[in-house]
Amino acid sequence: MITPFFTITQTGEFIYIDVKISHIRFSAPNIEMTVNNELFIFSLPPYYLRLRLPYPCVDDERAHAEFDSKSECVKIKIPKEIKGQFFPDLDLTAKLLARANEPGQVQSQDVSASAKPMIEELDVRNEVSYDQDLEEGETFDWEVKQEVPRNPALSIGRNDDDDGQDESSLLLAPRELKYGFNNQYDGIIGVSVSNGNDINGLGDPEATPQTDRVIERLIKENIQFDPEIYAADYVSEKYPSEDDDKGFTELLAWKNPLVQKFLKWYKSQQQLSEAERAAVMPVEFTTKEQEQMMNLPRKTYLIDDEYKPTLLLTMICLLFAYEFDARETEGEHNIESAWTIGKIAPQFAFLDAKLVANDSQNKLRAAVITCIRRSLTFPYHRSFALSKKVWDDVYYILRGGKRLVLKALLDLKELFRFHDIYYVYDKIWMEDLCAYLVSDNVSEGAIRNLAHDLKKEVANVSELDITFEKSGASATGDGDDIMGDDATPLENEDEMVVLSLKDIQDMVESSYQSFSENNNNSS
Structure with a gap:
């Protein structure tokens, strides 16, 4: 059976469902429709639609359906049980599609190698208003939790000669090597790497434990960061010239359309009394976005409470990478957009959702620093001010609520879904993440609290x-470009030096001032 495309609207008394039935000969006698409290079923072979509405409806003489041949839609009108009751989330079509584990249905869902508990879900109505949703939103402790260290060799496999090995560590091996949403995937990235996946930064993604991914990412970020490119971009940004081809001034001044929507709505709300203000910004989804949501996985997600912050951190890292590309291309994605986003997001490039950075004891701060480090290493434009501006974009999108975040993630998802090689990241992350966001697992209050926490952390991050840890030679630019001709090289060029952006900027300023003075004296 085919799930048809549909849209739902409402008035105080009725629910209106438009069901698209293209490419078939309409036959009224073959239509079957059932309204049973919250459950609505529509059947016209080969189309079949089953919806679970937020509240009950009734099937009486006021219910009506007719076929519109011009739009090829069956237009259905069904009365609400309680007149004037508002039905939330009718625009989130994926959320309305009846769950596979509803009462009376057999749950047919893939189970990963790490068996999860069989839990029966209660059929409970969700009667929480937006105001309650905001007031009761989850808050998270972003402090890094310490774990008992294990011998990596014990987590990967067992040596047949070692009979004394701890059995409990062996049970962790399959989970330790998984990746993606809720660590439930494996065997996918390795195939794409063999086909030329140059987003991947891991040497052996299928055999690298989670902790080792962090270490490998940090080492390679230190190696791949180029102080000379950052120094050149710093000069281009601060001292622009007529022949400058990077245009940092324009990129920093660019107005993000999603951010502008929120700011316009927020300004209009400030002109109203507190009693008249809306709790959540209204967002309309396009037909294309509605179709995307209908194609999302229909799963019930059993997520540990400890893992929920990890999903939120993944979401903000992906939003940062997406908004960086949007600002760099001024809203026009190009053929490099998927690569740029994938390289910036550590969850894509290194399958790393742990996000440790610079001994930070705060996971949210670590996510902010990690994204900035990667945005100064891979994209064409490398600017600390630009990265901070992108974090401002992310904050405003989070303040716009779940629907504005979902709009951005659906667009990001499309960049990967149709890519010949990078589609694997849609499979292991984007499909589940978007479906999880559509569900009731993430509240508007949690998104708003995340926005405020993020703003505080970004404000406290400086150059x-x-x-980055660099060798002595690379830290001084070999005594030429960054430090200038008068620089004193380190005695041991192989010695590792911790180099901050502020250090590089100070070197550049000194060299630039000397260069300017020499030019003035010669003229």
Whole structure:
């Protein structure tokens, strides 16, 4: 059976459902429709639609359906049980599609190698208003939790000769090597790497435990960061010239359309009394976005409370990478957009959702620093001010609520879904993340609290906090480009030096001032 495309609207008394039935000969006698409290079923072979509405409806003489041949839609009108009752989330079509584990249905869902408990879900109505949703939103402790260290060799496999090995560590091996949403995937990235996946930064993604991914990411970020490119971009940004081809001034001044929607709505709300203000910004989804949501996985997600902050951190890292590309291309994605986003997001490039950075004891701060480090290493434009501006974009999108975040993630998802090689990241992250966001697992209050927490952390990050470990020679630019001709090289060029953005900027300023003075004296 085919799930048809549909849209739902409402008035105080009725629910209106438009069901698209293209490419078939309409036959009224073959239509079957059932309204049973919250459950609505529509059947016209080969189309079949089953919806679970937020509240009950009734099937009486006021119910009506007719076929519109011009739009090829069956237009259905069903009365609400309680007149004037508002039905929330009718625009989130994926959320309305009846769950596979509803009463009377057999749950047919893939189970990962790590068996999860069989839990029966209660059929409970969700009667929480937006105001309650905001007031009762989850708050998270972003402090890094310490774990008992294990011998990596014990987590990967067992040596047949070692009979004394701890059995409990062996049970962790399959989970330790998984990745993606809720660590439930494996065997996918390795195939794409063999086909030329240059987003991947891991040497052996299928055999690298989670902790080792963090270490490998940090080492390679230190190696791949180029102080000379950052120094050149710093000069281009601060001292622009007529032949400058990077245009940092224009990128920093660019107005993000999603952010502008929120700011316009927020300004209009400030002109109203507190009693008249809306709790959540209204967002309309396009037909294309509605179709995307209908194609999302229909799963019930059993997520540990400890893992929920990890999903939120993944979401903000992906939003940062997406908004960086949007600002860099001024809203016009190009053929490099998927690569740029994938390289910036550590969850894509290194399958790393742990996010440790510079011994930070705060996971949210670590996510901010990690994204900034990667945005100064891979994209064409490398600017600390630009990265901070992107974090401002992310904050405003979070303040716009779940629907504005979902709009951005659905667009990001499309960049990967149709890519010949990078589609794997849609499979292991984007499909589940978007479906999880549509569900009731993430509240508007949790998104708003995340926005406020993020703003505080971003405000406390400066150029001194963004550091890279470089060898003595690379830290001084071999005594030429960054430090200038008068620089004193380190005695041991192989010695590792911790180099902050502030250090590089100070070197550049000194060299630039000397260069300017020499030019003035010669003229």
